[in-house]
Amino acid sequence: MNVADKNLARVGSDELAANSPDTRTRHGKLVSPVITLAHGGGGKAMRDLIDDVFIEAFSNPTLNTLEDQARFQLSDLARYGDRLAMTTDSYVIDPIFFPGGDIGKLAICGTVNDLAVGGATPLYLTCAMIIEEGMQVSTLRQIVKSMADTAKAAGVFIVTGDTKVVGRSSCDKIFINTAGIGVIHQDFKLGADKAQDGDHILVNGYLGDHGAAILNARGDMHLTSPIESDCAPLHELIQTLLTAAPNTRFIRDATRGGIASVLNEIAAASKCAIEIHETKTPIRQEVKGFCEILGLDPLYLANEGKLVAVVPANESQAALSAMRDHPLGKYSADIGSVLPGGRAGRVHMQTSFGGKRIVDMLVGEQLPRIC
Amino acid sequence: MNVADKNLARVGSDELAANSPDTRTRHGKLVSPVITLAHGGGGKAMRDLIDDVFIEAFSNPTLNTLEDQARFQLSDLARYGDRLAMTTDSYVIDPIFFPGGDIGKLAICGTVNDLAVGGATPLYLTCAMIIEEGMQVSTLRQIVKSMADTAKAAGVFIVTGDTKVVGRSSCDKIFINTAGIGVIHQDFKLGADKAQDGDHILVNGYLGDHGAAILNARGDMHLTSPIESDCAPLHELIQTLLTAAPNTRFIRDATRGGIASVLNEIAAASKCAIEIHETKTPIRQEVKGFCEILGLDPLYLANEGKLVAVVPANESQAALSAMRDHPLGKYSADIGSVLPGGRAGRVHMQTSFGGKRIVDMLVGEQLPRIC
Known part of the structure; x- marks a missing residue:
């Protein structure tokens, strides 16, 4: 009860901060300059964050439906081969920016590679983020841009996702999970x-x-x-x-x-x-x-x-x-x-x-x- | 370097602890009674943990291959319908055990439901865990058992996964991501x-x-x-x-x-x-x-x-x-x-x-x- 009360109070003041004019983004939406617990709450703040940061960067017809699930015709998948491959990895790297990459680039490459090594053409990725309260939205934007750029280079689409925010020091900055699917050509039988x-x-x-x-x-x-x-x-x-x-x-x-x-x-x-x-x-x-x-x-x-x-x-x-x-x-x-x-x-x-x-x-x- | 040195030292002593006779499991494998950073390191300790905790509970032919990807014939999937549905969620609930369930049960139900609400028959789930160093293996086992029981009740299989361990206070106990696929019958057009x-x-x-x-x-x-x-x-x-x-x-x-x-x-x-x-x-x-x-x-x-x-x-x-x-x-x-x-x-x-x-x-x- 105490915890919830405290959070309600904190979110209240963050919401006020979010209404100051300098946090208005280029879409006219209101995204606070720092990630608050409200950004993981399932309400307006989360929807704004998703629209303004994720959809903006990852934009593609499947993701943009904003359904909780992405959908694909099996007949379209069959053009790539006869077997579906599925994989997942969570990325918890420290530091999140490093020479040669960042956690966002890694989260795409890692899952693309896990599909490709089985002979699959990597096609679609999910993106689930666990973000520590207090992260700068600009930092998140940078990570997301890196994911978008890497996905584009790898020819894959991020088609659905999830955003959770945990309190300060309940996680270390940001953890990203990507799961991916691809299709394996009938000629490849690796093991x-x-x-x-x-x-x-x-x-x-x-x-x-x-x-x-x-x-x-x-x-x-x-x-x-x-x-x-x-x-x-x-x-x-x-x-x-x-x-x-x-x-x-x-x-x-x-x-x-x-x-x-x-x-x-x-x-x-x-x-x-x-x-x-x-x-x-x-x-x-x-x-x-x-x-x-x-x-x-x-x-x-x-x-x-x-x-x-x-x-x-x-x-x-x-x-x-x-x-x-x-x-x-x-x-x-x-x-x-x-x-x-x-x-x-x-x-x-x-x-x-x-x-x-x-x-x-x-x-x-x-x-x-x-x- | 300091960080790494410290961790190397710590893992050293944990490895010793893992060799004491009372931590020998029913399979004769050696799993330390607490989760150490070595359990996320990609080596022997991780393989033992995966064998003894995850494979033991989730056992199914696809998972047991221990490939980094699960594979399915598209023709088998087509028996359920014409469209593949894909979804993901990370679970960060606090507390991890609560009246009516736990984080493991939730991680299965949430993803099964995200598939089912679109009219899909839920089929296969991934399971990616981020575990805080120091968690009791017995606690992890309890969560995993709950996942296995719920998956069985829901008629889905956990087919691939990922295990990461982060240092003390770098995450709060355990975060679980599940991504899932299912197939939507041609008659259902929900939106x-x-x-x-x-x-x-x-x-x-x-x-x-x-x-x-x-x-x-x-x-x-x-x-x-x-x-x-x-x-x-x-x-x-x-x-x-x-x-x-x-x-x-x-x-x-x-x-x-x-x-x-x-x-x-x-x-x-x-x-x-x-x-x-x-x-x-x-x-x-x-x-x-x-x-x-x-x-x-x-x-x-x-x-x-x-x-x-x-x-x-x-x-x-x-x-x-x-x-x-x-x-x-x-x-x-x-x-x-x-x-x-x-x-x-x-x-x-x-x-x-x-x-x-x-x-x-x-x-x-x-x-x-x-x-």
Whole structure:
């Protein structure tokens, strides 16, 4: 009761503030310069915020109906393939703005990539925000613009959403969930369990940039050449790869847990042994240095624009050169293979010193709130 | 860097704690008794948590593949209708356990209802959790069990998910996002803009229970007869209603903002006037009393198991009696109608004293974190 009373009083004064002339937006609607609890209340303030910030940026015919659900003809979806793919991720990254991106860009790329790695054409995304009371509307607008720009670049539409506001210090600035659907073409049958002896392991460039960038953005190392997150939508690159190597067994974006975790998942699911080579694994000098100082292993650092692909030997050259022709695959590399006769479920690395070390799954947490 | 170092250290000690024998679960897996940052790290601890808590409770063939995406044959979906519906909601309710439900039950009912009100058969849900470090695994298990039970009752499957853990006081206990898809039968064409003069306004029972229950659970009024949330999946009731009244214009669950907000949305979208009658509007005596003491209007109180339906006059009797035959519609009522010649966009109520008052959209926030 006390809580509610206090909030009623607070909202009352915010509503007054919202009526001062300098908060009138270009649409003539009244949006307070800061997010208040009323913006999540289901009433007028929420409707104004949705109209003025979300609809304004994401505008498309499906979203603009303002129904609680988006609707699509199944016959339209069937033009892309025979299977619907569905995925979700919540983004809680800290800081929300970082070199190479922000939480909004990440929330689109992450979900687009989760669809694309399964061979799906990403089509429609939802956007659910949990916003901390007191956030500047201008900050929210910046995040939303970044989402809109990234969605446009990725060819997807944000078709429905949800806005919740929680009291100060009940969440840290903003959390965004995106769920997405796409359609998988009938020719693609990818799976972590499909790796076979002799398959090659490809990656599309430098590993660990995102993890290092976030760690650097949070810390106090003040690197002279700041590392940028690799955050990018990979759907085009993946289509290119699948066209060049139609018998590709499996693709996965190497996010939390890094490529080490993806390789271990493949080895476990396909009951095979995987060998990678340190000298062939592309890691920037800055990231290597950064990891040495902090005692981290770059194989476990998160990426937001890097994939691991398992490709049959006879298609690996074609795949690699197609990937290298794409802007997001310029530094693609063939880093290893599925080893016949190796111990099933085991991943190891040939080190640059000629030794061999086991690459296990991540134990513990290298870096919280990385995505 | 400081932040990361601290977290690394903390996770180290949690990992040790996880190895003490009393935290070994019935599957022999090692899950710490409290949630640590490692449970969101993408490595072994997260995989164990997912296996032991989520897969254990939600188990179904699609989820169990552990792919980052769920996949469905479009031809299977087409058996339910011609249009795919998609929706999302984040749940941030406080408290997370309340009379009549908990955040888990709510997260399923809310999304099932958002699909069902559009005439869709709810089919598949995603589940993305943001968990505060330090939550008891037993509490999480209880929430997950509640989700599993509610999903089973609603006939939907949780097919993919995401787990994030944020540091202490970076979120308040747990936030859950569910996104859902369903398929709409070709016969149903519902829309907020389809209300016509003379249509009847039906509700399926007592209004405001959820809002009052949450307010009461938070406050210090110590009511002798505690009010229970009406939280329930409405898909069956809606199918019953649509069978009895196939020309139903529009259905919406009256959540945040209460029935007042839904009626205003209909009046605005259909450019019509709506009149409701106070004497016909079912509100429990306890809720009325509660609202009087706190100066609240029950028309704005949230519901989580109540819908507003706009039904043509000639089908309204059939709709009402079909609804009353369903356990979730026993106290259904015909509370008003679309008034020919009234002022477009306006909702008013005939009061029990014979007067007339305008029912506007909610301004401000009656009660934050109600769902």
